[in-house]
Amino acid sequence: MTESTPANSDITINELGGVTAIPGLLSGKVAVVTGGGQGLGLAMARSLVDSGAKVVLADMNEESLQAAVTELGGDGVATGAVCNVSDLEAVEKLAEAATTAFGGIDIWVNNAGITRDATIRKMTEQQFDDVISVHLRGTWNGLKVATALMREQDRGGSIINVSSISGKVGNPGQSNYSAAKAGIVGMTKAVAKEVAFKNIRINAIQPGFINTAMTAAMPQHAIDSKLAEIPLGRPGEPEEVASVVLFLASGLSSYLTGTVTEISGGRNICSRSPSPRRGDVCVEPRRGGPTFPSHLCRGGSPDHREKRPDVPAGTSGRCRSVGSVSHLAFCVPAGTFQPDGRAASARVSFSRFACRAGGRRRRRPCR
Numbered sequence: 001m002t003e004s005t006p007a008n009s010d011i012t013i014n015e016l017g018g019v020t021a022i023p024g025l026l027s028g029k030v031a032v033v034t035g036g037g038q039g040l041g042l043a044m045a046r047s048l049v050d051s052g053a054k055v056v057l058a059d060m061n062e063e064s065l066q067a068a069v070t071e072l073g074g075d076g077v078a079t080g081a082v083c084n085v086s087d088l089e090a091v092e093k094l095a096e097a098a099t100t101a102f103g104g105i106d107i108w109v110n111n112a113g114i115t116r117d118a119t120i121r122k123m124t125e126q127q128f129d130d131v132i133s134v135h136l137r138g139t140w141n142g143l144k145v146a147t148a149l150m151r152e153q154d155r156g157g158s159i160i161n162v163s164s165i166s167g168k169v170g171n172p173g174q175s176n177y178s179a180a181k182a183g184i185v186g187m188t189k190a191v192a193k194e195v196a197f198k199n200i201r202i203n204a205i206q207p208g209f210i211n212t213a214m215t216a217a218m219p220q221h222a223i224d225s226k227l228a229e230i231p232l233g234r235p236g237e238p239e240e241v242a243s244v245v246l247f248l249a250s251g252l253s254s255y256l257t258g259t260v261t262e263i264s265g266g267r268n269i270c271s272r273s274p275s276p277r278r279g280d281v282c283v284e285p286r287r288g289g290p291t292f293p294s295h296l297c298r299g300g301s302p303d304h305r306e307k308r309p310d311v312p313a314g315t316s317g318r319c320r321s322v323g324s325v326s327h328l329a330f331c332v333p334a335g336t337f338q339p340d341g342r343a344a345s346a347r348v349s350f351s352r353f354a355c356r357a358g359g360r361r362r363r364r365p366c367r
């Protein structure tokens with residue numbers, strides 16, 4: 001241990017065992033966090049401040065901005081700027097304000113975001129444009145201003161762009177959001193190549209299902225089906241996103257640029273459903289029994305049978321026609337179903353019939 005290494009007892013560890021701050025790690029650094037008035041942005045700001053950085057929060061919501069600045073310890077360590085990230089001029093003023101307040105910028109987090117969910121059939125042009133404007137244009141504005149300033153300062157820098165797992169896999173009802181979040185990945189890599197020679201690093205993160213106001217607003221059936229896809233079996237906490245931002249903001253990641261880090265509890269590692277766990281039970285297809293959403297159907301599996309030799313042949317996760325409906329035999333967590341086949345747990349949602357590909361006459365096994 002060197003003199004400048006903080007003692008273990010100084011490192012902030014949360015109840016999940018996660019490290020949320022490392023005092024002194026960012027001493028002398030200045031960070032801007034857009035959308036920092038609440039949610040993930042505020043958690044990131046807290047982690048940066050607790051690790052020694054001074055932070056400028058930017059948000060459209062003046063009220064939450066002021067409350068957040070106070071919560072972080074007030075003017076000496078944090079300040080707020082009302083800013084619409086979609087407006088380049090406003091973002092330029094934000095950078096000026098940060099430079100005036102704290103003498104430059106070393107870290108910039110493009111985090112501000114909104115959702116305007118609707119299926120492609122119902123989504124309006126306005127809903128599409130609003131989401132693209134905040135996420136894609138807003139991130140581009142942040143990159144343009146932050147890289148210009150960092151180049152001028154000539155002391156390197158770290159920029160973190162907040163994408164989403166939606167940008168990797170596409171979420172139904174989020175064609176606008178998924179497009180914007182996928183675009184952020186391409187933008188991250190392109191600009192990372194442009195400015196790497198100045199030791200300016202740009203990385204993206206893709207949070208999955210995190211407990212915030214944004215996800216609390218989702219309907220219960222959508223929450224249930226997302227939880228069913230998470231191998232770690234729980235939603236993430238804002239601090240667990242913040243700690244990755246801290247890593248990317250600091251010298252701990254000095255050789256990383258153009259990367260995309262998924263923070264999702266393993267969700268969407270691939271298109272398969274979660275692996276069976278100890279205590280799982282196998283559900284046989286039967287008339288009136290449970291049906292499964294198609295993502296489980298896709299994941300259902302020869303390899304589940306390999307991992308679970310005790311699962312009898314014929315219950316390998318293939319779709320089976322029982323009467324007029326296709327059912328899926330699958331390994332599910334014990335307690336998911338009551339003896340009569342109704343749901344006993346929220347881990348698997350089965351609100352719609354699975355595997356109806358091919359129509360009533362031509363059913364085929366799911367792959």
Ligand SMILES: NC(=O)c1ccc[n+]([C@@H]2O[C@H](COP(=O)([O-])OP(=O)(O)OC[C@H]3O[C@@H](n4cnc5c(N)ncnc54)[C@H](O)[C@@H]3O)[C@@H](O)[C@H]2O)c1
Binds near residue numbers: 035083085214
């Ligand atoms: N919560 C999740 O599960 C999750 C998952 C993946 C990605 N994300 C992304 O993380 C980021 C933060 O999400 P959150 O859950 O904390 O959301 P949130 O709604 O709690 O916070 C977003 C903040 O951005 C601000 N904002 C909105 N539009 C703005 C604009 N034009 N200019 C400046 N500020 C603006 C809001 O006022 C708000 O304070 C977003 O980019 C979101 O897409 C969230």
